[in-house]
Amino acid sequence: MFGWLRNKSELQKLQSAYCKLMRSAYKTAVKDKSKSDLLHKKANEILTQIKEIESHSIF
Secondary structure (H helix, E strand, O other), X not given: OOHHHOOXXXXXXXXXXXXXXXXXXXXXXXXXXXXXXXXXXXXXXXHHHHHHHHHHHOO
């Protein structure tokens, strides 16, 4: 019932940040390609961290 009060795990925080960066990269691609590329690069760095965490949690 009070799931929204629960603290997010590190994986959930990274996934949220990845989604926000990808959305903003998509939105800015129309106006500024270089800024969009920079946001996409940051999102890919977060994606590698997400994959690393997921690979350590699965045996």
